[in-house]
Amino acid sequence: MPELPEVETIAADLRKQLIGRRFVAATVLWPRTLAAPDIASFNAQLAGCTAIDVGRRGKYLLIALDSGDTLIIHLRMTGRLAVMAEGDPRLEENHVRVRFALADGSFLVFTDARKFGRVWLVHDVAQVLGKLGPEPLDGRFTAQQLGERLVARRAAIKALLLDQNIVAGLGNIYADEALHLAGIHPLRPGASLTFEEVGRLHAAIRSVLADSIAQRGTMLRDYRTPYGPDGAYKSRLRVYGQPGRPCPRCATPIERIRVAQRSTHFCPRCQPATGD
DNA sequence: ATATCTGCCTGCTCGC
DNA sequence: TGCGAGCAGGCAGATA
Numbered sequence A: 001m002p003e004l005p006e007v008e009t010i011a012a013d014l015r016k017q018l019i020g021r022r023f024v025a026a027t028v029l030w031p032r033t034l035a036a037p038d039i040a041s042f043n044a045q046l047a048g049c050t051a052i053d054v055g056r057r058g059k060y061l062l063i064a065l066d067s068g069d070t071l072i073i074h075l076r077m078t079g080r081l082a083v084m085a086e087g088d089p090r091l092e093e094n095h096v097r098v099r100f101a102l103a104d105g106s107f108l109v110f111t112d113a114r115k116f117g118r119v120w121l122v123h124d125v126a127q128v129l130g131k132l133g134p135e136p137l138d139g140r141f142t143a144q145q146l147g148e149r150l151v152a153r154r155a156a157i158k159a160l161l162l163d164q165n166i167v168a169g170l171g172n173i174y175a176d177e178a179l180h181l182a183g184i185h186p187l188r189p190g191a192s193l194t195f196e197e198v199g200r201l202h203a204a205i206r207s208v209l210a211d212s213i214a215q216r217g218t219m220l221r222d223y224r225t226p227y228g229p230d231g232a233y234k235s236r237l238r239v240y241g242q243p244g245r246p247c248p249r250c251a252t253p254i255e256r257i258r259v260a261q262r263s264t265h266f267c268p269r270c271q272p273a274t275g276d
Numbered sequence B: 001a002t003a004t005c006t007g008c009c010t011g012c013t014c015g016c
Numbered sequence C: 001t002g003c004g005a006g007c008a009g010g011c012a013g014a015t016a
Helices: A004-018 A039-046 A143-150 A157-162 A172-182 A195-214
Strands: A023-028 A034-036 A051-057 A060-065 A070-074 A079-084 A096-102 A107-112 A118-122 A255-259 A262-266
Touching: A004 A051, A004 A060, A004 A079, A004 A195, A023 A039, A039 A118, A070 A079, A143 A157, A143 A195, A157 A172, A157 A262, A172 A195, A172 A262
Parallel strands: A034 A118
Antiparallel strands: A023 A096, A051 A060, A060 A070, A070 A118, A079 A107, A096 A107, A255 A262
16 A cells, blocks of 8 residues: 555656656556546557656656656555566566556556556646645645644544645555654544644654655555565554554554544554543 | 545455 | 455545
């Protein structure tokens, strides 16, 4: 389940491999993977374009083309993206959904077992990213900005952190990790957080994401860097996937509950239900 | 408007 | 060993 740190890691790897490469054609093996435009327009617009940059916004991967268009890819749950040389046996793997032929004979391959991932080719990225919330690692993302987005929201803070329109890039893993680091119970209504708690949460979000990027992300279960080194952040997880294990701060057993249909992990002692 | 629920998907784990 | 049930989850779209 690639979240912001995993997408950032993949973008950094692809940047080295893709910039300056020219797209020749695309083969879409699972039509629903292509969100927009239709296959004919997609091929016509992409053919002959050269990648000039690879970036990220939230959990979206952005490949800027010299035509001015942007190839946008969301990996969702099980999506993987890799450049492969001609003749690589992985080109024929079961779950390959889109294969991009490059001018030098290599391929950019999008593989996605669960078929949740999506690909767009757009003139204007706002068409896809328009409503996305602020980039949490951007210097312009402040605690005050976060607070403004939580005020008047009665939903559980965990649910709000998963809402990409409030902050972009957090998924189930880093939402749990940030709440633990900040010492905030996942069921607390967003509007109930004090000024100080919002400050702690803002700092925790940035800290957790930055630390994970430094470790090349958390690669577990469905998401392992398929064709590169594994991320090491997995061994640093404080609460996610650790029910019953001792809290790294106070040794109280980690509890697991469901919040907003998502499995949620927290320390009942470090993250009290009623705040301080 | 916000909050909650469902569908999309397949592979893995668990219990019998 | 085999098999079905349940679970995992990001996000769009529907509903209350």
